[in-house]
Amino acid sequence: MTASGPLGDAAEGEVPELGLLDNTVNIAYVFGKVLRRTGVRAALIEGAAAPFNQRPMWEDLDLAAPTAEVVARSPSDEYWRRQERRLGWIAPLWIVRPRRRPFADTALLARLLPRLAHAMPAALVPFGVAIAAQSAPVIRATAAQRFVLVQGPSAGLAYLAGRPYAVMTTGWDIRTLPFMTGARNPVHRARAHLQRAALAHARRVLATLPAHDLQYIERLGLGGNTTIFPVPVDVDGYAAVPAGTFAAVYGEELAARARGKLVILSPSRVEFEIKGTDLLLRAFARALERDPAQLLIVLAWGRDVERAIELARSLGIAEQVAFVREVMSKVRLVRAFRHADVVADQFVLTAYGSLARDALACGRPVISAYEPRDPQPHPSHDPAPIVSARTVDEIVSGLAALGDAGARERIGAAGLAWIRRTHLDAPLRQLAAIRESRGPAASGSLA
Numbered sequence: 001m002t003a004s005g006p007l008g009d010a011a012e013g014e015v016p017e018l019g020l021l022d023n024t025v026n027i028a029y030v031f032g033k034v035l036r037r038t039g040v041r042a043a044l045i046e047g048a049a050a051p052f053n054q055r056p057m058w059e060d061l062d063l064a065a066p067t068a069e070v071v072a073r074s075p076s077d078e079y080w081r082r083q084e085r086r087l088g089w090i091a092p093l094w095i096v097r098p099r100r101r102p103f104a105d106t107a108l109l110a111r112l113l114p115r116l117a118h119a120m121p122a123a124l125v126p127f128g129v130a131i132a133a134q135s136a137p138v139i140r141a142t143a144a145q146r147f148v149l150v151q152g153p154s155a156g157l158a159y160l161a162g163r164p165y166a167v168m169t170t171g172w173d174i175r176t177l178p179f180m181t182g183a184r185n186p187v188h189r190a191r192a193h194l195q196r197a198a199l200a201h202a203r204r205v206l207a208t209l210p211a212h213d214l215q216y217i218e219r220l221g222l223g224g225n226t227t228i229f230p231v232p233v234d235v236d237g238y239a240a241v242p243a244g245t246f247a248a249v250y251g252e253e254l255a256a257r258a259r260g261k262l263v264i265l266s267p268s269r270v271e272f273e274i275k276g277t278d279l280l281l282r283a284f285a286r287a288l289e290r291d292p293a294q295l296l297i298v299l300a301w302g303r304d305v306e307r308a309i310e311l312a313r314s315l316g317i318a319e320q321v322a323f324v325r326e327v328m329s330k331v332r333l334v335r336a337f338r339h340a341d342v343v344a345d346q347f348v349l350t351a352y353g354s355l356a357r358d359a360l361a362c363g364r365p366v367i368s369a370y371e372p373r374d375p376q377p378h379p380s381h382d383p384a385p386i387v388s389a390r391t392v393d394e395i396v397s398g399l400a401a402l403g404d405a406g407a408r409e410r411i412g413a414a415g416l417a418w419i420r421r422t423h424l425d426a427p428l429r430q431l432a433a434i435r436e437s438r439g440p441a442a443s444g445s446l447a
Contacts, residue, residue: 016043016094018435019145019163021138022154023047023054024170025354026330030059031149031232031427036094038428045096045141047154048077052327055080057089062241062335064326067301098137105136112139112160119159120193127190132160147435153177155198156191166204166434168229174199174207174216196220204434210375211351229430230377231354233361233423235416241331243338250297250336254322262294262403265340267333267355269302276347276369276390277308283395285315291403292320297340300325330358337362342402347390350374356386357423360415365408367398378422385414 017040020028028044035042044056052058052070057080084091091097109129116128132139135157142148142161150158150165152173158165173195180192199205205222206229207213217226247255264284272278277298284296298308300323312321328336337343343359343366345352350371359366369390372383389398402408 014041014094015146016144017041017146018043019096019142019148020044020150021047021142021148021158021165022151023050023056024151024153025053026056026059027168027231027354028149028151029056030234030237032094033237034232034234034424034428035431037236041094043094043096043145045098045138045145047135047138048098056091056095057084057087059330061087061089061329062331063087064328064332067325067327070327096141098141100137101140104140105133108136108140109133115160115162116194119156119197120190124186124190124193127186128194131156131187131190131194149431155202156194159194159198159201164203166206166431167199167202168206168231169208169213169217171209171212174213174220178216178220203437206430206434208377209351210377214375227430227434228375228377230423230427231357232427233357233419235361235420235424238334238358238361241334241338243335246339248335249332249339250322250324254297254324257322258295258297260293262291262341263339264294264296264342264344264399265336266296266298266344267336267359268299268346268353270298270300270305270308271302272304272307274346274348275302277302277304278311279347279390279392279395280344281308281311281315281317281321283389283392283399284321285317286392286396287399288317288320290400294320296321296344297336298323299328301327333358334362337364340364341408342367342399344368344395344399347395350390351376352384352386356384357419360384360386360419361423363412363416365402365411365415367395367402378426382418382422384418384422385411387411 018035020032020042023029023044032042032044109132112132116125120128139157139161142158143163145163148158148163148165149168151168152170155167155173177195178192178199180188183189183192199220199222205217205226207217207226208229208231210228217223246258266280268275270277288294298321309323312318337359343364345356345366345368347369350369352368352370356366356368365387367387367389370384370386370388387398387402389395
């Protein structure tokens, strides 16, 4: 599956209406595709030295790579350009790949001094200049946009670019970064002040993880300018991905093991404390006592993989659990979801994340530690049809309920309708209203 169009900074003759900055877990690229389908001229500003899951290529291609090869290394941009050429992926015209231009970058830094001085104490301005110098090409590209939707860690770059912008929170950009003003490292202090200024000048702060972020947003005094914002999901794009065969996704050996069995897929990081993988394994051992015709497939990435393998052995379920030591691209992951009967997400955090969203968008029933009564990025009166479970007993009961094919079909269809309603239609409406509004956005483009 490839994108079309030659490599380039922008579509020929096109003036972007919306710039998307910072591509954490490819959220910006996904939203860009959705927006362009609706007629919005969106442009993705690509950052340098991004990890694999911030590479648009990783979103579009159907591939998997060994976990040790992909996760452990941080290869250069040139490495990824070679991979693009090798795999035949051609970047869409609307991806902007900023280039260093020494004279333009130096001139830009001189013009940024007043904004840096406004954002931080004078003693930290030289460190702010150093921060800006690292990202000068990205700031220049951002300054050329009419409006910018930026993911949290890069909010300071949108502030420096001087265009109207909104900030999508991602986690540590709200919980940690703004509170580092007393850090020992002066660069960290400068980043903290820049982040605070960026949040204060945003047209809107969009909280994507409100169960965790709202208390920090209130501490920063941003509650009056914050909107809960559900992360957009490319429902139509996923629907266009052909499922293919089970063997094409997992190989012939695993396909033979899965034949005639209920397939449960666990795509989350294998971590006991954060994801509750141990709870799932213990519950699955009990579920097998009720119905042995089940297979648990675990995407084996995360710090507790070896502990999980040993736990499966000690529980006597090693033959019924397949640990797949690969990292899947989005297209491959979508195909994996389509060959699962149940998706088991995580069993610790009460907020749902990207994997649960993607599974729901594929029409698959999800069991997870979701608590709709906690603050969530959706209306309280419209909870997700996720089977909620946080303990071993609850997971066992949830898996038993999902053993019925009719129940799986009903819950999967309800999840697909829900994700379209709350994570596609709703964010499109919200973003349109924010772009038309007037707020405390920075002014005076540097373009």
